[in-house]
Amino acid sequence: MSVLFDSRFLSSALLIFSVLFPFLTDNQYFLHVLSLAFIWAIAVYGLNLIGGYTGQLSLAHAGFFGVGAYSAGLLMVKGGMNFWPALAAAVLITTVLGFFVGLIALRTKEHFFAIYTLCVGYIIYLIIYKWEGLTEGVRGLIGIPSPAPIGPITFDTPQSQYYLLLFFLVFVIFIMKRIVHSLIGRTYMAIRNSEELAETIGINAMKHKMISFVLSTSFAGLAGALYASFVRFIGPDIAYVNIIFDMLTYLIVGGIGTLSGPLIGTIFIVSVSQSLQFLEELRMLIFGPLLIALIIFYPRGIAGGIQSLLHKRKKTLQIRKGLRQSAAVEEGK
Amino acid sequence: MLRTIGLTKKFGGLTAVDNVDFTIEKGMITAIIGPNGAGKSTFFNLISGLHPPSGGKIFFNNRDITSLKPYQTARLGIARTFQTTHLFEQATVLENVMIGHRLRTKSGIWDAVFKTKRLKREEKAAREKAYEALEFTGLVGTADRLVSDLSQEEKKRTAIALALATEPQIIFLDEPAAGINPEETEKLGQLMKQMVSKGITVCLIEHKMQLVMSLADRIMVLNHGKKIAEGTPDEIKNDDAVIRAYLGGGKSA
Amino acid sequence: MDTFIQQIFNGLTVGSVYSLFALGLTLVYGILHIPNFAHGALYMVGGYITLMMMTHAGLHYVLAIFISVIVVGLLAVLMERVVFYPLRNTPPLQDKIAAIGIMLFLEALIQFIWGAEYRSMPTPFGRVVEFLGITVTTQRILIIAAAVIIMLLLYLFLKKTMTGAAIIAMSQNREGAFLSGINANKTAMLTFFISGALAAVASSISAPINLVFPGMGHLVILKAFVIIIIGGMGSIPGAIIGGYILGFSESLGAAFISNDYKDLIAFILLIMILTLRPKGLFAREVQ
Ligand SMILES: Nc1ncnc2c1ncn2[C@@H]1O[C@H](COP(=O)(O)OP(=O)(O)OP(=O)(O)O)[C@@H](O)[C@H]1O
Ligand SMILES: [Mg+2]
Numbered sequence: 001m002s003v004l005f006d007s008r009f010l011s012s013a014l015l016i017f018s019v020l021f022p023f024l025t026d027n028q029y030f031l032h033v034l035s036l037a038f039i040w041a042i043a044v045y046g047l048n049l050i051g052g053y054t055g056q057l058s059l060a061h062a063g064f065f066g067v068g069a070y071s072a073g074l075l076m077v078k079g080g081m082n083f084w085p086a087l088a089a090a091v092l093i094t095t096v097l098g099f100f101v102g103l104i105a106l107r108t109k110e111h112f113f114a115i116y117t118l119c120v121g122y123i124i125y126l127i128i129y130k131w132e133g134l135t136e137g138v139r140g141l142i143g144i145p146s147p148a149p150i151g152p153i154t155f156d157t158p159q160s161q162y163y164l165l166l167f168f169l170v171f172v173i174f175i176m177k178r179i180v181h182s183l184i185g186r187t188y189m190a191i192r193n194s195e196e197l198a199e200t201i202g203i204n205a206m207k208h209k210m211i212s213f214v215l216s217t218s219f220a221g222l223a224g225a226l227y228a229s230f231v232r233f234i235g236p237d238i239a240y241v242n243i244i245f246d247m248l249t250y251l252i253v254g255g256i257g258t259l260s261g262p263l264i265g266t267i268f269i270v271s272v273s274q275s276l277q278f279l280e281e282l283r284m285l286i287f288g289p290l291l292i293a294l295i296i297f298y299p300r301g302i303a304g305g306i307q308s309l310l311h312k313r314k315k316t317l318q319i320r321k322g323l324r325q326s327a328a329v330e331e332g333k
Numbered sequence: 334m335l336r337t338i339g340l341t342k343k344f345g346g347l348t349a350v351d352n353v354d355f356t357i358e359k360g361m362i363t364a365i366i367g368p369n370g371a372g373k374s375t376f377f378n379l380i381s382g383l384h385p386p387s388g389g390k391i392f393f394n395n396r397d398i399t400s401l402k403p404y405q406t407a408r409l410g411i412a413r414t415f416q417t418t419h420l421f422e423q424a425t426v427l428e429n430v431m432i433g434h435r436l437r438t439k440s441g442i443w444d445a446v447f448k449t450k451r452l453k454r455e456e457k458a459a460r461e462k463a464y465e466a467l468e469f470t471g472l473v474g475t476a477d478r479l480v481s482d483l484s485q486e487e488k489k490r491t492a493i494a495l496a497l498a499t500e501p502q503i504i505f506l507d508e509p510a511a512g513i514n515p516e517e518t519e520k521l522g523q524l525m526k527q528m529v530s531k532g533i534t535v536c537l538i539e540h541k542m543q544l545v546m547s548l549a550d551r552i553m554v555l556n557h558g559k560k561i562a563e564g565t566p567d568e569i570k571n572d573d574a575v576i577r578a579y580l581g582g583g584k585s586a
Numbered sequence: 587m588d589t590f591i592q593q594i595f596n597g598l599t600v601g602s603v604y605s606l607f608a609l610g611l612t613l614v615y616g617i618l619h620i621p622n623f624a625h626g627a628l629y630m631v632g633g634y635i636t637l638m639m640m641t642h643a644g645l646h647y648v649l650a651i652f653i654s655v656i657v658v659g660l661l662a663v664l665m666e667r668v669v670f671y672p673l674r675n676t677p678p679l680q681d682k683i684a685a686i687g688i689m690l691f692l693e694a695l696i697q698f699i700w701g702a703e704y705r706s707m708p709t710p711f712g713r714v715v716e717f718l719g720i721t722v723t724t725q726r727i728l729i730i731a732a733a734v735i736i737m738l739l740l741y742l743f744l745k746k747t748m749t750g751a752a753i754i755a756m757s758q759n760r761e762g763a764f765l766s767g768i769n770a771n772k773t774a775m776l777t778f779f780i781s782g783a784l785a786a787v788a789s790s791i792s793a794p795i796n797l798v799f800p801g802m803g804h805l806v807i808l809k810a811f812v813i814i815i816i817g818g819m820g821s822i823p824g825a826i827i828g829g830y831i832l833g834f835s836e837s838l839g840a841a842f843i844s845n846d847y848k849d850l851i852a853f854i855l856l857i858m859i860l861t862l863r864p865k866g867l868f869a870r871e872v873q
Pocket of ligand 2: 373374375416
């Protein structure tokens with residue numbers, strides 16, 4: 001029983017399942033939905049790094065997602081670039097922008113940071129929306145090419161695109177895992193816990209927040225660029241504040257500040273919303289109250305809930321073991 | 334070892350610390366006492382760099398540290414605890430204390446992503462350092478427990494262990510004995526003496542007079558931000574200004 | 587010269603709406619330290635209730651506003667009881683996210699009931715009059731007059747009544763207010779009621795010159811945050827002055843710089859302010 005909950009076992013099982021998934025279903029639509037969820041999950045991992053682990057709730061990440069998407073889209077459509085250099089350039093552009101935004105935004109704290117980043121996100125949206133000469137404004141950018149082939153490997157079927165996105169997702173999760181389970185991740189968590197305390201034990205909070213923020217914007221940019229090439233059409237709406245709220249919902253439902261949370265939350269909500277298609281715009285009728293209820297009763301989401309359950313199990317097991325040992329000692333006497 | 338000259342902090346119209354000249358000698362236990370709101374914690378905040386002073390200077394080992402940030406003073410060897418602990422409640426004691434060694438490590442994000450030798454070495458060092466601090470504070474048995482499951486007194490010791498893990502030369506303790514019982518207070522006094530014998534200079538803020546009088550080599554008394562007396566416990570006990578400050582009530586004046 | 591006076595008058599109109607709206611946000615922030623992201627949703631609901639009372643129930647504009655004020659005020663109180671009260675001792679991340687949840691819910695709810703289309707609100711004050719050499723509608727005069735009167739009433743309430751004094755005391759010093767026996771629960775509920783009521787008035791008087799739609803609160807809430815940062819989070823005079831500053835900068839900016847980008851002015855202002863002063867203008871040092 002307990003082996004089922006072992007995280008290494010679980011993650012390998014999950015990986016094998018997602019690799020086999022395209023063979024298990026003929027339904028192209030499922031594949032499409034799951035691929036989309038992978039893209040969003042990458043962005044939500046970014047949000048989790050800065051918001052969940054470092055404690056700085058950034059509301060600008062839909063904006064960075066948009067910057068990634070538009071950079072890649074414009075470079076390919078108007079600049080005639082190949083997908084791969086465009087992808088790299090899009091991530092780079094987003095990262096550089098993230099660096100400059102972070103430099104100023106991170107000097108503000110708590111509420112001010114949230115408000116500031118919300119405004120940054122809104123400015124990015126407004127610029128995309130109004131700068132028609134470059135971005136085509138409300139008409140949106142159409143005809144974005146699919147990922148270009150690498151040698152013999154092509155990405156023109158849903159299956160191959162699915163694997164490409166899976167690859168990037170696994171890559172991002174791998175980086176996150178390495179960070180979170182190291183001294184670096186502990187540093188971020190110390191800052192989240194109390195910036196004051198972190199500073200007095202010698203942690204340069206500004207520097208570490210910067211690194212975390214910039215990396216998180218790269219993830220958002222990467223997700224945006226992948227989105228552009230996968231959906232092949234983008235409009236200013238992808239940078240709108242609604243998107244950041246969607247991302248937050250995925251994160252909270254899955255479990256903020258947990259490694260598996262973004263994945264669980266995104267896949268869960270994206271697939272539920274797809275099956276509740278008739279709700280469309282109105283999904284927030286359900287997700288809004290869900291978000292609030294989770295925050296009040298289960299602030300650490302699905303993954304956090306499972307974690308604390310496991311922790312309790314472990315504790316009772318330990319206590320039982322302890323009792324048995326002491327009983328054995330008694331008998332030995 | 335640490336010296337302040339004319340140290341002043343104003344919060345709007347209120348002068349929380351007012352022109353304080355003070356010296357802390359190496360290897361001693363120095364206590365700061367005074368009524369509530371006298372400016373004691375603010376004095377600590379100024380030294381550790383949490384607040385920039387409005388005036389005056391701070392020297393540590395003859396180096397001007399007046400404008401340094403908290404993380405810089407920490408690296409120089411100044412550690413502190415807070416009046417209320419800010420520990421990470423959902424993590425274990427060991428995890429909390431390990432991060433105290435972070436300031437002596439150099440690993441960055443690349444080390445984490447590539448799991449470099451340096452990272453492994455430094456993580457091992459942090460763990461060892463944390464165990465050392467836990468052993469010193471008598472917390473080894475609780476290393477794997479969540480901080481949220483600890484008693485108030487254990488939390489305070491964990492905060493001290495965390496401060497010790499930074500390898501300080503001097504440690505500032507803000508009311509370490511507040512809210513703990515007499516027996517534990519006794520032990521805490523012992524712990525501070527052990528720190529001194531390990532070569533760490535101790536400076537504490539404390540309201541429990543018995544502890545202060547039995548422990549401190551020197552005492553400074555603050556009232557309304559001003560230093561009103563300084564000396565050995567015996568001198569302080571018989572100081573008119575101090576008696577007046579305590580009996581006259583710091584608040585009403 | 588005429589456009590200049592015209593723009594000043596526009597700034598006064600827009601600024602009045604901003605000030606009223608930002609006042610509620612700053613009151614709530616002062617007392618509970620919550621940046622209430624759902625405040626824009628209250629504004630939106632206020633607009634809809636007034637509109638629906640007029641078109642569906644056939645009520646007079648003024649009566650419709652009155653009902654809207656009561657309903658939205660109570661909605662704000664409900665919000666405080668059900669969501670913010672249980673979250674009062676949790677990390678600051680959580681009430682922000684909860685506020686966002688409320689906002690999403692209210693928008694979806696309104697859209698569910700009344701649809702997503704843009705609607706215009708009729709007004710009995712549509713007459714055009716000559717005034718100081720410029721032509722204005724009586725609606726705009728009404729906006730300015732109503733805002734000034736409401737702000738005066740609010741001022742009298744806060745300064746001259748015991749309940750008002752309790753709100754001020756609590757926003758200046760929470761612990762002290764508790765010690766002096768102020769009923770914190772009642773004060774918080776009352777503050778939320780006032781903030782909801784102000785949001786409803788602000789949207790109802792401005793709706794005839796704007797439009798009513800589910801997302802109408804988005805831009806307004808962002809600008810209101812800018813305003814209360816300019817004026818100092820929690821400061822009442824700050825919110826009023828900040829509202830007019832933004833109103834004037836926008837209407838002058840629209841006339842003399844670019845109408846397309848006038849909505850950016852607020853954010854550029856904010857970015858400048860927070861860049862120079864990360865804790866906001868007029869920040870008090872508090873722990
Ligand atoms: N960040 C701050 N902003 C504004 N005023 C402050 C701040 N920190 C402290 N003060 C004020 O400075 C004065 C001194 O406070 P301080 O905390 O230093 O007193 P203390 O001597 O530590 O008291 P206690 O024994 O109660 O801990 C108090 O009046 C307090 O209100
Ligand atoms: Mg103190």
